[in-house]
Amino acid sequence: MSPAKERPLRIVVAKPGLDGHDRGAKIIARALRDAGFEVIYTGLHQTPEMIVAAAIQEDADAIGLSIMSGAHMTLFPAVVELLGEKDAKDVVVFGGGIIPQDDVPKLKEKGVAEVFLPGSPTQGIIDWIRANIRPRVAAA
Amino acid sequence: MAKAAKELGRKAATTRKDTPAAPERAEHPTFAREELQRILAERESWTEGELAEALGKLVHRKARFETDSGIPIPDVLDPASVRETDYLRDVGYPGRYPFTRGTQPTMYRGRLWTMRQFAGFGSPEDTNGRFKYLLQHGVTGLSTAFDMPALMGYDADHPMSRGEVGKEGVAVSTLRDLELLFDGIPLDEVTTSMTINATAVIALAMYVAVAEKQGVPRAKLGGTLQNDMLKEYIAQKEWMIPPAPAVKVNCDVIEFCAKEMPRWNPVSISGYHIREAGATAVQELAFTLADGIEYVQECVDRGLEVDAFAPRLSFFWDVHNDFFEEVAKFRAARRIWARTLKERFGARKKESLLLRTHAQTAGVSLTAQQPYNNVVRTALQAFAAVLGGTQSLHTNSLDETYALPTEEAVTIALRTQQIIAHESGVDRVVDPLAGSHYVEWLTDEMERRALEHIRRIDEMGGMLRAVEEGYPQREIAESAYRYQRDVEAGERIVVGVNAFRTEAEEPIRILKIDETVARRQVERLREVRASRDAARAAAALSAIERAARDGTNVVPSVIDAVKAYATLGEISDVFREVHGVYREDGRF
Numbered sequence: 001m002s003p004a005k006e007r008p009l010r011i012v013v014a015k016p017g018l019d020g021h022d023r024g025a026k027i028i029a030r031a032l033r034d035a036g037f038e039v040i041y042t043g044l045h046q047t048p049e050m051i052v053a054a055a056i057q058e059d060a061d062a063i064g065l066s067i068m069s070g071a072h073m074t075l076f077p078a079v080v081e082l083l084g085e086k087d088a089k090d091v092v093v094f095g096g097g098i099i100p101q102d103d104v105p106k107l108k109e110k111g112v113a114e115v116f117l118p119g120s121p122t123q124g125i126i127d128w129i130r131a132n133i134r135p136r137v138a139a140a
Numbered sequence: 141m142a143k144a145a146k147e148l149g150r151k152a153a154t155t156r157k158d159t160p161a162a163p164e165r166a167e168h169p170t171f172a173r174e175e176l177q178r179i180l181a182e183r184e185s186w187t188e189g190e191l192a193e194a195l196g197k198l199v200h201r202k203a204r205f206e207t208d209s210g211i212p213i214p215d216v217l218d219p220a221s222v223r224e225t226d227y228l229r230d231v232g233y234p235g236r237y238p239f240t241r242g243t244q245p246t247m248y249r250g251r252l253w254t255m256r257q258f259a260g261f262g263s264p265e266d267t268n269g270r271f272k273y274l275l276q277h278g279v280t281g282l283s284t285a286f287d288m289p290a291l292m293g294y295d296a297d298h299p300m301s302r303g304e305v306g307k308e309g310v311a312v313s314t315l316r317d318l319e320l321l322f323d324g325i326p327l328d329e330v331t332t333s334m335t336i337n338a339t340a341v342i343a344l345a346m347y348v349a350v351a352e353k354q355g356v357p358r359a360k361l362g363g364t365l366q367n368d369m370l371k372e373y374i375a376q377k378e379w380m381i382p383p384a385p386a387v388k389v390n391c392d393v394i395e396f397c398a399k400e401m402p403r404w405n406p407v408s409i410s411g412y413h414i415r416e417a418g419a420t421a422v423q424e425l426a427f428t429l430a431d432g433i434e435y436v437q438e439c440v441d442r443g444l445e446v447d448a449f450a451p452r453l454s455f456f457w458d459v460h461n462d463f464f465e466e467v468a469k470f471r472a473a474r475r476i477w478a479r480t481l482k483e484r485f486g487a488r489k490k491e492s493l494l495l496r497t498h499a500q501t502a503g504v505s506l507t508a509q510q511p512y513n514n515v516v517r518t519a520l521q522a523f524a525a526v527l528g529g530t531q532s533l534h535t536n537s538l539d540e541t542y543a544l545p546t547e548e549a550v551t552i553a554l555r556t557q558q559i560i561a562h563e564s565g566v567d568r569v570v571d572p573l574a575g576s577h578y579v580e581w582l583t584d585e586m587e588r589r590a591l592e593h594i595r596r597i598d599e600m601g602g603m604l605r606a607v608e609e610g611y612p613q614r615e616i617a618e619s620a621y622r623y624q625r626d627v628e629a630g631e632r633i634v635v636g637v638n639a640f641r642t643e644a645e646e647p648i649r650i651l652k653i654d655e656t657v658a659r660r661q662v663e664r665l666r667e668v669r670a671s672r673d674a675a676r677a678a679a680a681l682s683a684i685e686r687a688a689r690d691g692t693n694v695v696p697s698v699i700d701a702v703k704a705y706a707t708l709g710e711i712s713d714v715f716r717e718v719h720g721v722y723r724e725d726g727r728f
Contacts, residue, residue, distance in 0.1 A: 013728075018288035018304050020377025023417050023504075026617050027624050029728040043726040044377055045292070047300065069288050070543065070653065074303025100542045100650050118508040118541045119637045121628050 007135050012060040014042040014051040016079065019069035024096065028064060031122035037129070048078035055083070055091055062133050064125075065095035072099050072107065080111035092133050096120060156602060159433060159594045160483040162587055163229060170227050171219060179220045191215055208462035209420035211585050217577035225580055230475070234529075234570050238478040240471050240583065241571040242529040243494045248567040252280075254532040255557045256333060256498065260285030260310035261544045262657045264320035267310040271325060273547060277554060281363075283333040283534060284321070285309035286343070291378045293339050293712025296661040305658035308544070309335075313661065313709065314668045315702045318346040319353065328356040332363040333408070333498070333532075338380045340367035341393055342708050344406075345699040364405040364454055364498070367393050370431040370603055373722075374612045376413035380712055381719035383607050389694060389715070391438045396695035398449040405454040407435060408498060414612070415458035416504045418620025421469050422586055424458060426593030427603075427612045429476055433594070434603040436485055450481055451491035457530070459521040460502040466521070467573055468582035470497070470528025476587055476594075498532040499525040506541050510636035511648050514538040519556045526566055527573055533557060543650040610727070617728070665707065672705035680704040681714055688718040 013029040015022055022044055033039045040058050042051060055063050063083075065076055076095055083091050095107075096116035104115045113132065116125055171179070205213045214221065225231065232238065235245030244250060257279050259270045271282055287309040289301035295313045296305045305311045312318060322332075327350065336343045344365050348358045369386040372379050379386065390407060397406035411419075411428035419427065432453065439449055455473070459466050477495040481487040501521035506514045515538050522535050535553040537545030545553070561567055573579040600606045607613070626632040633639045680701035687694045701711055 018292045018294075018300060018378070019308065020372070020379075021417075022377060023617075023620050026728040027621055030621055031624075033728075039728075041726040041728045043724055045300075047302075068308075069304055070307035071288075071303030078302075098541060098543065100652075101647050119634075121638075122624065123628060 008036055008038050009062065009129065009133055009135060010038045010040070010058060010060045011062045011064055011129070011133075012040045012042060012051065012055045012058060013064045013066070014046055014054070014079075015044045015066055016046050016048060016051060016075040017067055017069050017071045018045055019067065019071075020044055021068040022066075024068075025066035028066065028096075028122060028125065031126065032064075032129070035126045048075055048082050051079055052082040052086060052088070056086055056088055059136075060091060061136050062092040062094065062129065065093065065097075067095065067097040067099075070098065072097065073103060076107055076112050077110040090136050094128075096125075156437065156598065157484050159591065159598055160479050161595075162479075162584075162591060163226070170225075171223065176220055176223055179218055183216070183218055183220060187215065207421070207465040207582070208460065209422040209465060209586070209589070211422070211465075211582070211589070217581050219577060221577050222580045222584065225584060230584075231574060231580065237482070237490075237493060239474040239494060241574050243474065243496055243531065245570075247529060247570040248526075248561075249570065252561050252567060253526065253530055254281040254331070254498075255279050255554060255561075256281035256283045256532050256534055257550060257554055258283040258285050258333075258335065258500070258534045259550070260287070261308075261651065262306040262310065262653050263660060264310055264312065264317045266306070266654075266657070268321055268323055268325070270547070270550075271321075274550070274554070275325075275330070277551060278558060279554060281331045281333065281532065282325070284335065286334070286336050287311045288378070289313075290339060290343075290708060291336055293380045293709060293716070295707050295709030296658060296665050298709055301658075303658075305661050307653055311657060311661045312343075312346070313665045314705055314707050315346050315349055316664060316668050316705070317661075318343075318350050322347075322350050322354075326356075327351045327354055328360050333366075334363070335366045337366050337369055337372050337376070338378055338386065339708060339712060340365050341389055341695060341698050342702065342711050344393060345695070345702045348401075348699055349703050358401050360403065361401060362403040364408050365393065366410060366456070367407045368410050368431065368435075370434060370607055371410045371413050371428070373607045373724075374414055374427060374431075375417035375419070375616060377724070379722045381715050382722045383604055385688075385715075385719040386722075387434065387438055387604055388691070391435060391442065392693045392695050394435065394439055394449050394453075395442070395444060395693055397452060398444065402452075405452050405496075406449075408454050408456045409435065410456040412456050412458045412500055414616065415460060415502065417616050418623060419612075419616045420619050421460065421462065421465050422589045423593065423612075423615060423619060425469050425473055425476075425586060426590035426597075427616075428455065428457075429473065429480070429590065430594050430597045430603040430606070432477065433480060433484075436481070437602060438604075440485060446481070446485045446487045447489040447492050450485070450487050451489060451494070455495055455497040457497055457499045457525070457528075458502050459499050459525040459528075461505050461517065461521065463520060463524050464573075464579055464582055465586070466524040467528045468579055468586050470499075470525070470530065471571075471579070471583045472587040472590065473497070474529075475583070476590060496531050498534070499528070499530040500534040501525070501536045503536050503540060506536060506538070507634060507637050508541040510642060510645065511538045511541070513636055514540075515552055515556065518553060519560070522556055523560055523564070523566070526560055527571075529571060539648055539650055542648070543652070546649060546651045548649075668705050669707070677701070677704040677706045677710075681706050681710055684711060684714045685718060688715060
């Protein structure tokens with residue numbers, strides 16, 4: 001196998017919860033793919049369990065969560081916790097959506113690496129990923 | 141089930157007629173040929189003279205000018221630009237076919253539009269308080285936002301409801317919740333809109349049951365149920381069962397209301413969500429009207445007389461930033477709908493031809509950066525909706541990119557409508573933009589482009605087929621991606637976001653949903669389940685199952701079930717068991 005560094009990052013873009021607003025998730029998924037990442041989009045209405053299972057099965061380096069329903073304080077930390085339980089703590093979790101500013105530090109305390117608020121350019125997200133996420137050293 | 145869906149599609153395909161094209165427009169009917177020649181000659185001379193001279197000194201700011209839908213805008217519009225328009229045939233008079241200028245002869249000189257602010261959060265008691273606040277401050281109609289579990293058919297204690305109860309709307313699991321939601325609000329005096337789709341039939345049943353408890357018969361109830369599943373698969377994406385059986389339930393409601401609820405709008409055919417998901421104004425116009433055509437076709441196919449239900453069909457448009465394009469969209473929509481109902485479906489009643497509509501300013505246009513700018517955006521959009529001739533309007537609040545709005549923010553949004561209505565003077569004249577060469581030209585352009593989309597959808601076998609094949613979904617995702625690229629490339633300016641930015645913004649105050657709501661809702665739900673007549677609830681659920689399997693109208697059995705305090709989740713489970721659960725693939 002080639003050295004891990006040369007492998008493109010694998011990112012699961014996921015829509016947790018019940019809201020169906022997938023405009024942002026789809027734009028991000030496409031922008032990340034155009035930037036050279038391998039992107040898996042989960043589709044809508046996913047539970048934290050489904051998202052973590054997808055990330056592990058796809059051997060993802062990171063999970064990008066998109067939510068507009070206001071359930072972020074429950075569902076984002078649930079994803080982080082489940083990753084811990086599945087020995088996949090090194091999968092980086094980031095997210096965005098309709099999220100009040102003062103929830104951002106609370107989410108970071110709970111292990112969410114970064115939160116992108118409305119109006120964030122996709123290039124900013126791509127740059128952040130390049131600067132902050134490395135391919136996982138294979139659990140294999 | 142899959143077989144049933146196919147049969148439904150096949151049946152519709154064989155009975156379909158074409159959507160009427162816009163009439164041929166050859167000879168100019170308003171100007172004499174000589175006058176037209178003089179105008180065209182003058183335009184040519186101006187183009188080579190003043191225009192060329194001005195461009196020689198200072199080139200245009202942009203390589204080309206176009207509307208937000210990408211319609212190229214000429215250097216100038218003049219009477220010759222609309223030379224193919226036949227005034228009496230295509231524009232005419234308000235309240236007269238084809239209703240381009242409005243649904244009513246007097247428009248706002250007779251009655252102002254309904255100021256209807258969408259509200260719903262937390263517990264039923266919380267939202268009841270907000271309703272009463274809004275009524276005190278001059279709203280003239282109620283509009284209910286339900287939370288995600290209610291919209292998707294889950295009770296408050298279902299695992300899928302985790303973190304979602306009362307967050308994006310009011311939490312409702314049983315009739316008890318709706319009793320509390322409308323407590324002290326006389327349902328024979330207000331009209332209520334309910335934004336709910338997959339579970340719309342349950343919400344309507346609960347509303348009818350609450351009204352009965354207040355002593356108000358269903359025939360007296362006025363209001364609107366969104367009940368439009370096609371746009372859910374296209375854009376908003378809150379669903380339970382697959383498209384064909386879901387459309388069947390939508391039409392059950394239309395049929396039931398045609399017989400028993402003459403003042404109720406059983407469907408609000410919605411462009412709003414289609415637009416918010418990324419469609420252009422032309423796509424919104426086309427896809428929404430194509431949805432409407434599908435519902436009418438389904439109702440006609442089941443043997444309903446078009447004039448028996450078409451008068452109560454209502455619409456819901458988004459109002460985005462491109463001012464004139466938005467006005468033109470409303471005008472084109474009325475014209476296409478009137479011609480389609482008359483020529484394709486043979487409607488004879490005048491009321492069947494009217495496109496009556498609610499409108500909402502564009503949530504997607506609001507910015508988290510410099511949120512007070514959102515008040516200005518919303519005011520301009522609201523003004524366009526009024527110039528477009530809307531019957532009802534919701535104005536968004538400045539804080540909605542962060543959370544559901546605070547009372548203060550909602551009050552500013554409502555005051556915006558009141559200022560337009562009572563101070564701007566726009567209420568004094570009917571369709572004042574008629575005769576503007578630009579607006580009439582744009583109305584024609586939008587009509588022509590929308591009809592091209594609709595023809596393609598007709599060729600696919602109608603909107604249900606097109607949705608099953610993912611056609612509108614793909615088109616919208618494409619437009620959304622293009623829009624985002626334009627913003628990031630700086631080709632489209634968003635004030636405060638990619639231009640005119642300020643560093644270090646002061647955070648604004650926002651609404652937080654009390655985290656105890658979910659716990660209290662679950663407690664109430666369990667009390668209801670424990671105290672009801674279990675056998676009666678179970679029998680009522682079985683009756684729904686039989687109706688769903690037999691293909692008979694499900695509405696009466698759902699009303700019986702909610703009265704027996706069967707829960708929203710239990711009723712939804714019946715539909716999921718009979719028809720299966722819809723899932724979308726992860727294409728992007």
